[in-house]
Amino acid sequence: MSSNIFSIDFRTASYDVGGNGQISITSLLRYFQEAAHKHANSLEVGFQDLQEQNLFWVLSAISLEIDDLPGFDELITVNTWPRGINKFYCLRDFLIYHNKKIVAKATSLWLLIDIKSKRIIRPERIIEGVDFFSEKRVFQEDFVPIEPIIEKKLIEERRTRYSDLDINRHVNNVRYVEWIFDTVYDLADNKRISNLIIQYLGEFVENEKALIYSEKDQKTNEIKIEINHEDGKTGIRALLRLL
Secondary structure, eight states: OOTTOEEEEEEOOGGGBOTTSSBOHHHHHHHHHHHHHHHHHHTTOSHHHHHTTTEEEEEEEEEEEEOOOOOTTOEEEEEEEEEEEETTEEEEEEEEEETTEEEEEEEEEEEEEETTTOOEEOTHHHHTTOOOOOOOOSOSSOOOOOOOOSSOEEEEEEEOOGGGBOTTSSBOHHHHHHHHHHHHTTTTTTOOEEEEEEEEOSOOOTTOEEEEEEEEETTTTEEEEEEEOTTSOEEEEEEEEEO
């Protein structure tokens, strides 16, 4: 295995499993997040390293493809690696193995942010001259932004709470996915989600109102979700494909 690819094992816990007996997609994303965190630490571009420079990583988008996920008390392996830089974005890919079979794959885009100014910083500032990229990629196609919803249907209003917040006191990126699944459960008609694409466009903080809109395409079996701020600006845009 390439030294540029980081591998970590997880044992699925009871709280990772959803109503269908399989680990939930939100748990899957937490595995990805934890693997990325540990790999960044080993590359000396992790949370503590960046905090000393008043910088932090922000997930900008993730595209996930899901196969047959395991259940409770199963051993899974997450492989992850930085794939390169595209303008301001640092690209990171993921593979999850169960019984030596790939059961999920994802590609993600990350931004480097200055804590004080909230300005985007070019990643070359911290990784120039460091050779830790791998040319391996899980999808042949580049990430394509999600088109906005044309006919918005308000599904739910909710207000962010303390339990939604992460270490930077913004809503945790996995929390948005939980909001999305709570919203689309009835729209999915018990069909399996095969793909999930999320764009993080604008952060939510504590005690903000979030307006959740949906649009379902019966022909393609796709559901779009937008989570907007009270002023109308889009904070989250998501696309789910059903089987």
